[in-house]
Amino acid sequence: MRILPSADAPPSGIVSFTIDGVHPHDIAQIAAEHGVAIRAGHHCAQPLLRKLGIDATARASFGVYNDCADVNALASAVRAAQQLFTEVSS
Amino acid sequence: MMATQALYKKILLQHYRQPHHKCEGSLDDADVVRRGANPRCGDEIEVGLYLDAQRLRQVVFRGRGCSICIASSSMMTDAVLGRSITDARDLCAHMHQWFQQGDGADLAAPPADLQALSAVRAYPARRRCVLLPWDALAEALDSL
Numbered sequence: 001m002r003i004l005p006s007a008d009a010p011p012s013g014i015v016s017f018t019i020d021g022v023h024p025h026d027i028a029q030i031a032a033e034h035g036v037a038i039r040a041g042h043h044c045a046q047p048l049l050r051k052l053g054i055d056a057t058a059r060a061s062f063g064v065y066n067d068c069a070d071v072n073a074l075a076s077a078v079r080a081a082q083q084l085f086t087e088v089s090s
Numbered sequence: 091m092m093a094t095q096a097l098y099k100k101i102l103l104q105h106y107r108q109p110h111h112k113c114e115g116s117l118d119d120a121d122v123v124r125r126g127a128n129p130r131c132g133d134e135i136e137v138g139l140y141l142d143a144q145r146l147r148q149v150v151f152r153g154r155g156c157s158i159c160i161a162s163s164s165m166m167t168d169a170v171l172g173r174s175i176t177d178a179r180d181l182c183a184h185m186h187q188w189f190q191q192g193d194g195a196d197l198a199a200p201p202a203d204l205q206a207l208s209a210v211r212a213y214p215a216r217r218r219c220v221l222l223p224w225d226a227l228a229e230a231l232d233s234l
Contacts (some may be wrong), residue, residue: 024131025216026098042131046132084098085107
């Protein structure tokens with residue numbers, strides 16, 4: 001898994017990420033089934049993604065209304081996506 | 091996650107991981123090439139046709155997309171290979187109708203080797219993913 005904001009970037013509630021072998025659309029689909037709505041795609045930033053060499057990303061946006069349960073649900077969704085697509089490739 | 095299992099059937103995931111007739115190189119020698127793109131997500135599929143008289147001697151695709159898009163592309167190439175141009179056009183139209191009408195429509199099911207895609211009918215947001223290669227194929231056939 002790759003989280004796009006670099007470690008030295010200012011802290012933000014917006015986290016773009018990719019998972020090796022899992023398209024962001026599929027991540028978003030699985031997240032939705034875990035009760036988590038995230039965006040997937042270009043995010044209207046095609047030139048930047050092209051520069052980064054990335055086709056698309058998943059993007060989670062955290063707000064003051066989110067709590068640890070929401071974060072855990074997203075983490076579960078990421079694990080489920082990794083597991084689903086890893087199982088098939090093995 | 092029952093819904094996930096329903097959508098991501100094993101056969102569909104196998105086509106995603108090991109797509110049939112996926113080309114990594116040039117399609118310059120194809121008789122006709124058409125590209126389908128979904129600008130919202132960046133998915134792009136190019137479909138290349140190689141003709142023998144009025145039949146599809148070879149059908150290949152290249153590009154990038156989600157699992158549904160790549161699996162649909164792979165299954166599509168299997169399904170139309172060897173068909174006449176007319177038959178392939180009919181199948182494109184059928185698939186388009188089958189997905190546009192959504193789950194529960196009484197349109198006849200497509201050939202058995204495409205029915206693993208049926209779960210996508212319940213996900214309107216993914217219809218564009220599944221139809222992207224079919225739209226490119228239809229455009230290629232219409233150009234002949």
